[in-house]
Amino acid sequence: MYIPQASDLPQKTRSILVSEIFGNTVQGEGILIGKPTVFVRTGGCDYRCVNCDSLYAVLPQYRSEWNPMTAEAIFAEVQRLAKYTPLLVTLSGGNPAIQPLESLIDMGHAAGYTFALETQGSIAQPWFAKLDYLTLSPKPPGMIGTQPTKWERLDLCVSYARGTQEDRGPQTSLKIVIFDEEDYSYAKYVASRYPGIQMCLQVGNHTPPHVAQQVDLSGVLNRLDWLIARVHKDQWHNVTILPQLHVLLWGNQRGV
Amino acid sequence: MYIPQASDLPQKTRSILVSEIFGNTVQGEGILIGKPTVFVRTGGCDYRCVNCDSLYAVLPQYRSEWNPMTAEAIFAEVQRLAKYTPLLVTLSGGNPAIQPLESLIDMGHAAGYTFALETQGSIAQPWFAKLDYLTLSPKPPGMIGTQPTKWERLDLCVSYARGTQEDRGPQTSLKIVIFDEEDYSYAKYVASRYPGIQMCLQVGNHTPPHVAQQVDLSGVLNRLDWLIARVHKDQWHNVTILPQLHVLLWGNQRGV
Numbered sequence: 064m065y066i067p068q069a070s071d072l073p074q075k076t077r078s079i080l081v082s083e084i085f086g087n088t089v090q091g092e093g094i095l096i097g098k099p100t101v102f103v104r105t106g107g108c109d110y111r112c113v114n115c116d117s118l119y120a121v122l123p124q125y126r127s128e129w130n131p132m133t134a135e136a137i138f139a140e141v142q143r144l145a146k147y148t149p150l151l152v153t154l155s156g157g158n159p160a161i162q163p164l165e166s167l168i169d170m171g172h173a174a175g176y177t178f179a180l181e182t183q184g185s186i187a188q189p190w191f192a193k194l195d196y197l198t199l200s201p202k203p204p205g206m207i208g209t210q211p212t213k214w215e216r217l218d219l220c221v222s223y224a225r226g227t228q229e230d231r232g233p234q235t236s237l238k239i240v241i242f243d244e245e246d247y248s249y250a251k252y253v254a255s256r257y258p259g260i261q262m263c264l265q266v267g268n269h270t271p272p273h274v275a276q277q278v279d280l281s282g283v284l285n286r287l288d289w290l291i292a293r294v295h296k297d298q299w300h301n302v303t304i305l306p307q308l309h310v311l312l313w314g315n316q317r318g319v
Numbered sequence: 320m321y322i323p324q325a326s327d328l329p330q331k332t333r334s335i336l337v338s339e340i341f342g343n344t345v346q347g348e349g350i351l352i353g354k355p356t357v358f359v360r361t362g363g364c365d366y367r368c369v370n371c372d373s374l375y376a377v378l379p380q381y382r383s384e385w386n387p388m389t390a391e392a393i394f395a396e397v398q399r400l401a402k403y404t405p406l407l408v409t410l411s412g413g414n415p416a417i418q419p420l421e422s423l424i425d426m427g428h429a430a431g432y433t434f435a436l437e438t439q440g441s442i443a444q445p446w447f448a449k450l451d452y453l454t455l456s457p458k459p460p461g462m463i464g465t466q467p468t469k470w471e472r473l474d475l476c477v478s479y480a481r482g483t484q485e486d487r488g489p490q491t492s493l494k495i496v497i498f499d500e501e502d503y504s505y506a507k508y509v510a511s512r513y514p515g516i517q518m519c520l521q522v523g524n525h526t527p528p529h530v531a532q533q534v535d536l537s538g539v540l541n542r543l544d545w546l547i548a549r550v551h552k553d554q555w556h557n558v559t560i561l562p563q564l565h566v567l568l569w570g571n572q573r574g575v
Contacts, residue, residue, distance in 0.1 A: 088551075097519070097560045300401070305353040
């Protein structure tokens with residue numbers, strides 16, 4: 064007997080693998096820093112970044128903790144956490160671009176919610192055009208080992224984000240996590256490749272949960288200080304330089 | 320013999336009282352947080368806020384430190400600090416709305432620079448229409464003693480910021496500094512009074528230079544934690560909640 068697989072179903076009705084749904088909190092990074100939001104963190108990722116701060120949503124050994132949920136069930140939980148007042152929903156991961164999120168976005172929009180998605184840009188989806196905000200954070204070579212950025216895929220993400228006749232497309236930004244000079248050079252290259260897209264530089268946390276219990280706060284702030292000076296040295300003025308607010312506030316705590 | 324007074328001259332040629340010009344640094348607060356900028360801090364203020372972090376640009380006893388400068392001289396210094404690459408110039412104070420800044424803005428625009436101005440909104444100027452960004456930060460009653468907000472003046476600031484046929488007007492936001500529940504209530508009132516304007520809540524620093532040498536960082540972060548919870552309790556979702564990045568990074572240090 065043939066047992067239907069998830070991949071056999073039309074994409075809109077396939078279930079979404081969810082690692083966690085939490086909030087209401089504030090977005091801690093990027094151009095939406097400080098905005099109240101509920102996070103939907105999907106499970107599964109095509110990358111294995113050295114300094115990943117959410118390996119529990121990435122590594123297969125956590126798969127049993129990820130719930131296959133319908134868009135309806137996810138949206139019901141989002142509404143409960145938002146106390147039924149429309150807000151910004153942040154789709155994160157893992158890599159949320161793997162999941163069939165289109166119907167969740169449609170459902171939320173109909174109720175007045177807005178959607179931001181964060182992805183490394185290695186998987187492009189036509190439904191990116193439906194988002195309100197898209198953050199593309201391609202990873203510097205040092206973060207993903209020998210795996211180089213697949214530029215044609217990032218190009219495709221940018222292309223889908225331009226929108227369609229029906230969907231005007233999200234406000235798109237690039238976010239590069241920076242630990243050192245090599246990462247910084249990569250960010251400069253990305254900026255030169257996509258000159259029209261808003262760029263955000265984010266200082267990395269070298270003490271994520273799998274490395275240390277306690278975040279090295281002064282180390283993170285020192286790196287921010289260095290990064291600001293580095294950017295000034297190049298007279299790179301049309302960029303935004305930010306820390307992760309949640310790391311400053313809550314360290315490595317999960318679910319905030 | 321009649322000696323001409325500054326106030327006799329046409330506004331465009333009057334000199335500007337400058338407390339300090341510094342940068343390149345990053346904007347530490349509000350909707351432009353993280354953006355590289357040069358600050359022009361003018362001297363003189365119509366307010367005496369309890370927790371003012373730049374009394375050296377406010378109190379008359381510092382007046383001898385303020386330089387009367389022409390727009391040309393200020394812009395030359397801005398260009399030097401920006402290494403002759405256009406960037407965001409932040410006009411701050413004191414209350415910069417007291418000063419004749421119009422020709423400085425015109426001059427900078429002609430060279431590709433953009434301008435943000437920060438003011439409490441107690442003095443309105445038609446040239447606000449020329450700005451690229453305007454941050455209005457009316458002060459909660461606890462911060463200015465018994466002096467209540469002059470709403471008709473804030474209304475006029477908002478009105479000028481709508482622009483004219485020649486100038487499309489700045490991106491305007493409201494920023495309220497919050498220490499306690501009373502300040503928070505004031506912010507809620509301001510938001511209800513100006514529903515169309517982006518609102519930013521900023522946690523106050525109870526350890527500014529004239530109170531303490533060292534900033535009470537954990538106190539500031541605890542207040543941020545409280546403020547986020549407070550906003551969530553009200554399901555206030557269309558607001559931005561931020562700390563002062565420069566306080567986290569550099570404490571009470573001046574000129575950064």
